[in-house]
Amino acid sequence: MPKLPEMSGVTRRIAQARYKEWDRCDLTYIELAEGTSVAGVLTQSKCPSTEVEWCRKALLGGKARALVVNAGNANAFTGARGMEAVQRILSLASNHLDCCEEEIFVSSTGVIGEPLPKDRAEAGLNAAFMAEPCGWTEAAATIMTTDTFPKMATTRAIIGGKTIHLSGIIKGSGMIAPDMATMLGYVFTDATVDPGLLQDMLNAATAKSFNCITVDSDTSTSDTVLAFATGQHDAPALQSFDDPGADAFQAALNDLCMQLAHLVVRDGEGASKFIEIAVMGAESAESAKRIALSIANSPLVKTAIAGEDANWGRIVMAVGKAGEPADRDKLAIGFGGVTVARDGLVVPDYDEAPVAAHLKGDVIEISVDIGIGNSKATVWTCDLTHGYISINADYRS
Amino acid sequence: MPKLPEMSGVTRRIAQARYKEWDRCDLTYIELAEGTSVAGVLTQSKCPSTEVEWCRKALLGGKARALVVNAGNANAFTGARGMEAVQRILSLASNHLDCCEEEIFVSSTGVIGEPLPKDRAEAGLNAAFMAEPCGWTEAAATIMTTDTFPKMATTRAIIGGKTIHLSGIIKGSGMIAPDMATMLGYVFTDATVDPGLLQDMLNAATAKSFNCITVDSDTSTSDTVLAFATGQHDAPALQSFDDPGADAFQAALNDLCMQLAHLVVRDGEGASKFIEIAVMGAESAESAKRIALSIANSPLVKTAIAGEDANWGRIVMAVGKAGEPADRDKLAIGFGGVTVARDGLVVPDYDEAPVAAHLKGDVIEISVDIGIGNSKATVWTCDLTHGYISINADYRS
Known part of the structure; x- marks a missing residue:
């Protein structure tokens, strides 16, 4: 695995919410600088998780302040009871950051059909608020379910003579019954990118990477890829495909998404080739x-x-x-x-x-x-x- | 397995063509009475075998005098060389029976990509012409590749107060690398049924039986189901769905196709349930x-x-x-x-x-x-x- 460089405007913290009977961190809280743009692609499943539905709605705003990822419980097919835990997370995080709920993004991965326990989510998130920031590897490990290794990738692009960074973490393709083959991927960049442009670029990158991999043909209820641009770098802002540096950024984003997608296949269940x-x-x-x-x-x-x-x-x-x-x-x-x-x-x-x-x-x-x-x-x-x-x-x- | 009753107008013979290095019969020759109607459904694969293409053409005539089934070699993806063996079989059988080539139906099942050896096909078919007629079980065993048991089913229907019979044999779903999961099914009846009506009825029966089973989602290049009506029974002839007895015949055909289809699933590769x-x-x-x-x-x-x-x-x-x-x-x-x-x-x-x-x-x-x-x-x-x-x-x- 590559060593990921630090990225301005992306602060990671992890905690033990104990969504399962295990002794590991299973809640990841990533704080994003004010003004961070967000784009996302979500599962086409007709039975999506509550978190997927929330992300779809929140993406309309194009802005993000935090990402919360729960591992060990997919909170899918849990109806109104599943939304209670998500609502608790949204309230807590938006209060903590003094922002709108629509700037908080949430994913969950693991067993289907059991509501995410809202008390554990609340305690876990409060613990994460107080935790010391952690490295990329710890965050990549905390979003895993039955993956066999944490998955990360990084690349860079030059915009207006300035080198900006793109880094990502992803989980997926390892599982134990009855977990689902869920893929969750998160891409971060310190570049300044308009949310609409970021979405168009993420769509293009996804079409040739995440949407071109398959382990077993089974599409998850929770598949999610989110891209966050913190704008903390002094490189020129990207507003449209015609801006100088936009092509370089798109190429770097394509490269990063491809690296992450290939990591999922390499860790495919039982895969030897x-x-x-x-x-x-x-x-x-x-x-x-x-x-x-x-x-x-x-x-x-x-x-x-x-x-x-x-x-x-x-x-x-x-x-x-x-x-x-x-x-x-x-x-x-x-x-x-x-x-x-x-x-x-x-x-x-x-x-x-x-x-x-x-x-x-x-x-x-x-x-x-x-x-x-x-x-x-x-x-x-x-x-x-x-x-x-x-x-x-x-x-x- | 049920014991299949003898059927007038259907004479089975088997022989060793030695399509593989094995000591078993692998060529099945079934002679059908003059005037036998035929209907068929064939794979939708865009890469069908030569035999499938031939059957599709021959079905236009609606009449059959013989069926030849080769086991151990699918003769698929073999181009012009594959057609040579099929042509040899058509010539031999049509000469033997003094009929048109379009009344001879041929199937092959087994390894893909090797042309069916025409000399072995010729020697095997000549041996079959001379062989004593055999039972249904022997024929069902001879069309097997890596099936674990011969598969047969039988039923009956009353048409105009006369009890006619429908019997079928089928193979499929067992295989050893690099054989393909080919399904070959043959249905025989002593009833008199117009070929167009037989085709409509077979289509209806297939939609609810063979087209509703799956072992591994992989569609074969050679899938074939043929229905033969010898007309050797003195029950009234069926010309249309409105004829008395047509509903009973359709119900019996549906039942028979369902029995055969279920046998394939029960012998699915590695299946325990x-x-x-x-x-x-x-x-x-x-x-x-x-x-x-x-x-x-x-x-x-x-x-x-x-x-x-x-x-x-x-x-x-x-x-x-x-x-x-x-x-x-x-x-x-x-x-x-x-x-x-x-x-x-x-x-x-x-x-x-x-x-x-x-x-x-x-x-x-x-x-x-x-x-x-x-x-x-x-x-x-x-x-x-x-x-x-x-x-x-x-x-x-």
Whole structure:
């Protein structure tokens, strides 16, 4: 993991709210400088958590003063009782900071269906107010549920000759029954960015990073990515895509989101391999992405990779089932840069040795040329192993 | 397994084509009486096998004299070389029976990407022509790949006071890497049914049976269901849905297809539980089915059932990700007839004991009431276990 530089306007504190019977910090409180812009992307689930609904509403204001993350309880599917704890957090934090409730952002992750205990939330948050500020690693560790390591990334961009920073923390993809595969990601920058522009930029970055990863095709009720721009740096403010430095900032944001997204896949449940699937020659970018996700979500493809088996027939199957325009007799498939099938059949004198060697590695590259257009997409996933079954079936709640 | 009655006009023979290095019969040749009507449903894959393409074309004629099934090689993604073996089979069988090639139906199942060896197909088919007729069980065993048992079903219907029979054989859902999860199903009846009507009836039966099962969400390149009506019974011919006996025949066909479909799920790769998922209260039947399949294909739901864990939070997740109209606060979920969650939260004083007892059984019933409409759908699946990973990853090709 990289060491994250300190960032002006972002003060982290952690506490033990004891949302579960464990002896670790599980409440993260991050205070943000006045004037911090915020943008966010949230789960498309029709059964979102109370916290997701609140964030969606609060994002309309575009301003943030604090982020509170609860680990160990997702507070999803808890109805009015779930909102009570969120309301308590909003009141406490807005009083503490003398700001509007709409400037307080809240996430929760963990078991579904149990209301977040409001007394524990209150005691935990009060303890966090009094705690000493902590490092990025401690905050990244406190938002974990069954992740196997804290996940952080950092990058920088030059705006008007000034070097601004972007740092992020994320959790996701490890779990024990009955926790959900929730992904929570938080990006911070000391740059000054208008909330509307920050939202547009986050949308663009998300489309090519978080929305291009899959571990098991199951979409969480709580997925949340929030971006905070504290404006504490003296670099010129960004108001629109046309401002000098906006392109550099977007590139850095894309890079950071990609780093964070890849960390989630690398810590995918039971994963032993990181898989990149690049589809080209599709009719449209949307079609390329749908085909790539069809491959990435196929249990047969994922188990083949786990078995280090260059089973390209299963990739044909996954292309075929995607329902997107494709022509079997124009399809080409490669592993690690070696073409194994072309024009609808295996290449002449196919030599499996270099492909088998590639499959023994930790990073597997699959390329598919649909052969009918000029559009492409890349997605990332992990293999499907006994570890996934053990995590999700063997240990009962 | 039921004992299938003999059926006039359906003569089965088997032979060893040795498509793989094994000492078993792997070619099934079923001769059908002159005048047999045929109907079929085939995979929607954009990368179908040569055999699927041939069947689609031959079905236009509506008549059948023979069915040839090759096991051990799917002959999919084999281009022109794959068609050579199919052409050889068509020539041989049509000469043997003095009929058109369009009356010969061919299926193959097994490894993808290797052309079906045409010399073995020819020798095997010639041997089958000379073989003694065999029973239904032998034919059902010969179309298997890695199925763990031969699958058959039978039923009957009364048409104009005459009892006609419907019998079927099917294979699917067991496999060893790199074989594909192909489903091949064949239904036979001695009734006289017009091909167009038979097709309409098969479509209706398929929509509620074969198209409502899933083992692992991976759609095969070779899925095929064919229905043959030999017309050898003296029951009145069926020409339209309005004919006396048509309703009884449709009901019997539905029953037979459902029996066969359930056998595939029961033999799902690594399956330890048979799961029925009933969704009601949805906005439309299509929406109900999409929600039901979202639950049935969720690895998290399937592993929870494998772990005998009444993890209803994962069902909420799967409803939410389906993208269909739903209202979290109207959702109700039950296991084995016991409601565990209602109106967006767990029922008061939830007692897990009866639910836990139900989950220890072999047949798991999940019911979901979306609470916003009057439409429903039921689908069937199996759990996701270590056995699935072992079958598809541990044993390399």
